[in-house]
Each structure stands twice: as structure tokens, then as C-alpha cells.
Amino acid sequence: xxxxxxxxxxxxxxxxxxxxxxxxxxxxxxxxxxxxxxxxxxxxxxxxxxxxxxxxxxxxxxxxxxxxxxxxxxxxxxxxxxxxxxxxxxxxxxxxxxxxxxxxxxxxxxxxxxxxxxxxxxxxxxxxxxxxxxxxxxxxxxxxxxxxxxxxxxxxxxxxxxxxxxxxxxxxxxxxxxx
Amino acid sequence: xxxxxxxxxxxxxxxxxxxxxxxxxxxxxxxxxxxxxxxxxxxxxxxxxxxxxxxxxxxxxxxxxxxxxxxxxxxxxxxxxxxxxxxxxxxxxxxxxxxxxxxxxxxxxxxxxxxxxxxxxxxxxxxxxxxxxxxxxxxxxxxxxxxxxxxxxxxxxxxxxxxxxxxxxxxxxxxxxxxxxxxxx
Numbered sequence: 470x471x472x473x474x475x476x477x478x479x480x481x482x483x484x485x486x487x488x489x490x491x492x493x494x495x496x497x498x499x500x501x502x503x504x505x506x507x508x509x510x511x512x513x514x515x516x517x518x519x520x521x522x523x524x525x526x527x528x529x530x531x532x533x534x535x536x537x538x539x540x541x542x543x544x545x546x547x548x549x550x551x552x553x554x555x556x557x558x559x560x561x562x563x564x565x566x567x568x569x570x571x572x573x574x575x576x577x578x579x580x581x582x583x584x585x586x587x588x589x590x591x592x593x594x595x596x597x598x599x600x601x602x603x604x605x606x607x608x609x610x611x612x613x614x615x616x617x618x619x620x621x622x623x624x625x626x627x628x629x630x631x632x633x634x635x636x637x638x639x640x641x642x643x644x645x646x647x648x
Numbered sequence: 649x650x651x652x653x654x655x656x657x658x659x660x661x662x663x664x665x666x667x668x669x670x671x672x673x674x675x676x677x678x679x680x681x682x683x684x685x686x687x688x689x690x691x692x693x694x695x696x697x698x699x700x701x702x703x704x705x706x707x708x709x710x711x712x713x714x715x716x717x718x719x720x721x722x723x724x725x726x727x728x729x730x731x732x733x734x735x736x737x738x739x740x741x742x743x744x745x746x747x748x749x750x751x752x753x754x755x756x757x758x759x760x761x762x763x764x765x766x767x768x769x770x771x772x773x774x775x776x777x778x779x780x781x782x783x784x785x786x787x788x789x790x791x792x793x794x795x796x797x798x799x800x801x802x803x804x805x806x807x808x809x810x811x812x813x814x815x816x817x818x819x820x821x822x823x824x825x826x827x828x829x830x831x832x833x
């Protein structure tokens with residue numbers, strides 16, 4: 470629940486393409502984890518020595534992290550509005566039910582109640598869009614990495630790594646722009 | 649005239665063969681059984697000694713110095729072996745397992761065999777075939793191409809699962825809650 474009444478501008482920002490710092494940190498953190506996972510495969514299966522290839526691993530992981538975070542952001546933004554519309558009735562019912570049961574809620578005027586519903590709808594849509602975006606992009610990224618790992622197996626392991634990881638990141642970012 | 653010379657040559661050759669193989673005569677073959685020779689992995693070398701002579705061989709001693717200790721580690725067996733007696737038309741097999749210590753090309757030469765015939769005191773010396781140059785493949789190249797890495801793939805699956813399952817669970821928890829509220833509206 471917000472500590473104070475939010476203005477229309479603040480609510481509009483939250484509903485639009487704006488991504489908070491917290492969400493941004495979440496995206497980059499998740500992106501780093503999922504981009505670093507394939508290092509295990511390239512170390513243990515492709516027998517790439519981590520010390521010898523440290524610079525390559527670091528550079529490609531950072532690049533991939535950026536692409537994955539970009540994809541997270543795009544998919545989240547495109548899903549948020551759809552989820553918001555989908556959840557409108559259920560969130561309204563939940564919020565109104567909670568307000569009607571509480572003493573403070575009973576004293577609220579109609580416009581305050583509507584703002585509360587709008588805020589809750591935004592929060593739910595934001596949460597679901599974020600989690601679904603991470604799930605969708607992680608699944609797609611790992612599938613692309615596995616396919617590329619197999620497809621480029623005849624090439625030098627270093628070339629395989631660059632094409633698979635950076636390639637998966639690029640494809641993910643590209644697909645997210647059309648999502 | 650030419651035909652007579654040819655016939656005479658053949659007769660003399662056959663007589664020589666019979667004379668040459670009088671007493672024990674040992675032939676030894678040296679074979680590397682591995683299809684792939686890999687750095688750090690076992691390489692099996694098999695020696696087979698055949699007695700093609702007319703009598704048994706005794707005090708048979710096989711010695712192979714073609715696997716230098718700085719290049720090959722002796723895992724199982726000995727590079728020297730001896731037999732008291734090998735009967736006429738008999739054969740024996742000796743196996744040694746060595747492991748190459750480094751990748752590269754190595755020249756594997758012959759093994760030496762010394763023995764005496766039962767009806768003679770003269771010590772005879774023979775040599776096996778020479779396998780020649782062998783290519784020892786680096787272990788990472790072999791592992792990448794031939795090993796299945798089942799444990800590594802399982803570990804990757806275990807590490808990847810939370811990155812997919814956790815966000816899905818969080819989404820599903822919220823989604824199912826509001827879907828059930830929606831159904832009661």
C-alpha cells in the first residue's frame with residue numbers, strides 16, 4: 470500500500486515503459502546468472518580452460534547479460550498492459566472487498582478507492598509481467614544456447630562459445646522487440 | 649637353359665629355408681591395440697612370440713626399450729619378460745599397459761628377443777616389427793569428441809532449473825490467485 474496518495478503522473482509513469490531501478494537491477498542480476506550458466510558447459514564439456522579463456526568468457530558474458538536484460542525489459546513492457554487489462558476485474562474485486570472490510574476503507578471516497586485499485590492493478594501487472602518475462606526469456610535463451618552448442622560443435626570451442634552465447638543473446642533481443 | 653637355372657634356384661632356396669629354420673626359430677610381433685592413443689590414458693601393447701622352428705626354444709628373454717620413461721608411464725606389466733621354454737609350433741603372448749605423458753608424435757621402435765635352441769648353446773637374437781610413428785592425441789581434444797560427460801550435463805540441468813522454475817512458480821502463484829478470483833466474479 471502506498472504511504473501517501475500518488476499523483477496521476479506517478480501512476481502514469483508506473484504504467485508506461487518506465488522500468489524502476491529495482492527492476493533494472495533484477496534484470497541485470499538474472500541476466501548475469503543465466504549468461505554465466507553456459508560457462509560450466511564450455512569448461513567441462515568443451516574442455517576450455519577458464520584461466521586461458523578468462524578474458525573471452527568475461528567479455529561475452531557481459532555482452533550476453535546486456536542482451537538478456539534488454540529482452541527482459543522489452544517483454545515485460547509488452548506484457549504489462551495486456552496483463553493489466555486481464556486482471557482488472559479480479560483486482561478490483563479484491564481491493565474493494567479489502568477496503569469494505571477495513572474501517573479506513575469505509576471512510577474513503579470513490580476517487581481514493583479507484584486510485585487504490587489502479588495502484589494494485591499496476592503492482593500485480595508489474596509483478597506478473599516481470600516474472601513471466603524472466604521465465605520466458607530464460608527458457609528461450611537456454612534452448613538457443615543448447616541448440617547452438619550442438620550446431621557449432623565442429624568449430625573451435627572458442628568460436629563455438631562466441632557464436633552460441635552472443636548469438637543467443639542477439640536472437641533473444643531481436644525476438645523481444647517483436648513480442 | 650634359363651628354365652633349368654630357375655628350377656635349380658628354387659631347389660637351393662628350399663634347401664636353404666629348411667637349413668635356416670633348423671632348431672628353434674622365434675618370430676615376435678608387437679601391436680598397439682588402441683584405436684586412439686590419448687595423453688594420460690592407457691595404451692595396450694601386445695607382444696606375441698611364435699616358434700616356427702623345428703625344436704623348442706629355451707631361455708627366451710623379451711626386452712622393449714622403446715618406451716622412454718620421460719614420455720611413457722608404465723601402468724601394468726613389465727617391458728621385460730622371460731619364458732623357460734616355448735615349444736615347437738607354440739606361441740606365447742605378453743601384454744604391457746603404458747600411458748603417454750604428453751601429446752605429440754612418438755617413434756615406437758622394435759622389441760628385442762634373445763633365446764637358445766634346445767639342441768644348441770648359441771644364443772640367438774631377434775627383433776619384433778616396429779609400430780613406427782604414433783600420434784598421441786591431447787586429452788581435451790579426445791574428451792570433447794568422444795566422452796559423454798553425463799555428470800556434467802546433469803549438473804548443468806540442475807543449475808539451470810531454478811532460473812526457469814522459480815520465475816514460473818512466482819508468476820503462476822499470482823496468476824492462479826487472480827484467475828480464481830475472476831471465476832467467482
